[in-house]
Amino acid sequence: MGVRLLNRTTRSVSPTEAGFELLARLQPALATLDQALDSIAGFRGSPSGTVRINAPRLAAARLVRDILPAMAERFPDVAVDLVVEGKLIDIVSAGFDAGVRLVESIPRDMIAVAFAEEISFFCVASPDYLARFGEPVTPDELKQHRCIGHRVPSGKLYPWEFERAGQPLAIDTSGPVILDDEELMVEAASKGLGVAYVASPAAEAALAEGRLRRILPAWTPAPEKVAIYYPGHRAVPPALRALLDVIKAAR
Numbered sequence: 001m002g003v004r005l006l007n008r009t010t011r012s013v014s015p016t017e018a019g020f021e022l023l024a025r026l027q028p029a030l031a032t033l034d035q036a037l038d039s040i041a042g043f044r045g046s047p048s049g050t051v052r053i054n055a056p057r058l059a060a061a062r063l064v065r066d067i068l069p070a071m072a073e074r075f076p077d078v079a080v081d082l083v084v085e086g087k088l089i090d091i092v093s094a095g096f097d098a099g100v101r102l103v104e105s106i107p108r109d110m111i112a113v114a115f116a117e118e119i120s121f122f123c124v125a126s127p128d129y130l131a132r133f134g135e136p137v138t139p140d141e142l143k144q145h146r147c148i149g150h151r152v153p154s155g156k157l158y159p160w161e162f163e164r165a166g167q168p169l170a171i172d173t174s175g176p177v178i179l180d181d182e183e184l185m186v187e188a189a190s191k192g193l194g195v196a197y198v199a200s201p202a203a204e205a206a207l208a209e210g211r212l213r214r215i216l217p218a219w220t221p222a223p224e225k226v227a228i229y230y231p232g233h234r235a236v237p238p239a240l241r242a243l244l245d246v247i248k249a250a251r
Contacts, residue, residue, distance in 0.1 A: 031234075047238035048077035054091055055100035058182060058201045059226055060084045062115070063100070067246055075242040086180070087153035091231075097240045098230040110229040113244055116251040118223035120200040121161065124212040129192045135215055136195075139171045146194035147173035151180045160197040162219040169219070173197075186212065 005019035015023060055063060060082055068080060083096070091099040099106075102119070106112050123142075125135075136142055139162045150158040157178065159170040175194045179185050182202040189196035190211040196203075206212040228247060230240060 046077055047075050047242040049237065049239040050079040050081050051098070051237065051239040051243050052081040052083070052096045053098050053100065053228070053243075054083050054085055054089060054094065054096045056086045057084050058119075058199055059100040062117070062201065062226075066250060067243070070250065071243060071246045074246060075239075078239045078242050080243065085153075091229075097237060098228050098243075100226065100228050103225040103227050106227060106229045109232065111232040112227035112229040113247055114225045114227040114251075115247060118225050120220060120223045121197065122200070122203075122217070122220045123160070123195055123197050123215045124186070124189055124203050124207070125195045125215055126190055126192045126212055127210070129189075129194065130213065130215070132192075137216075139169055139216060139219055142171055142173055142195060145173075145175075147175040148185050148188050148194045148196040149173065149175060149178035150182075150185060150197060151178050153180070158197075161221055162216065163221040164219050168221070 003018045004016050005022060007014050007016055053063070063080075063082060071078065071080060088101060088105060089096075089099075091097075103112060103114060123136075129146075133145060136145060139160070142160070147160075152158050157172070159172050162169045162171065173195075177188050177193050179188065182198050185196040185198055186202050186206050188194070189198075190206050195215065203212055207214065228244065230236065236244070
């Protein structure tokens with residue numbers, strides 16, 4: 001073409017300004033080509049291809065445990081490319097077919113298909129910690145306890161949310177440890193480092209084994225739904241449709 005489209009070094013390759021301009025103009029045509037290829041995939045008899053999913057760690061673990069085995073059995077020609085990421089992103093611009101998040105955080109212009117299992121958020125602590133420091137009776141008493149902070153992907157500390165008789169309450173806590181991973185928060189609480197506020201899937205094993213106990217159960221907010229979501233303004237690729245069928249069948 002007589003124009004430099006890429007800058008190359010021994011370590012990286014990146015588009016030039018002309019390269020970015022050409023890519024921007026080609027993307028609609030490439031998207032149309034993808035849709036055209038997807039539209040004839042059904043004539044092969046069974047779905048095939050790759051479906052790219054963006055999900056936080058706990059939701060990704062549920063997909064691997066509960067959905068992907070059935071997916072591999074029913075649709076062996078479909079590959080699931082699962083990327084674990086806590087931050088809420090624009091799945092369209094990032095090149096994902098779908099994302100998984102709490103329903104209340106899903107953009108309103110997306111189509112959402114809820115999973116069967118809901119998630120609860122509650123406080124937990126180890127029996128040893130409670131024996132040493134006592135068990136709080138109200139959320140306000142957490143201010144006198146060692147609390148394991150939760151830093152969300154935006155960098156902010158997550159306020160602990162409670163509810164009783166329909167009245168919400170948010171508490172800012174402090175303590176000796178701040179973590180950005182709920183499985184680590186469960187581990188820290190199990191070691192007696194303090195009280196943790198976590199999602200139910202993260203704590204279920206430790207609770208069943210007796211390493212943790214739920215506290216403040218009367219203040220637990222209503223469970224929240226988790227859903228896979230995808231843009232509604234484009235044709236659903238056969239690989240994604242196959243995944244949605246498996247999720248719906250599991251409800």
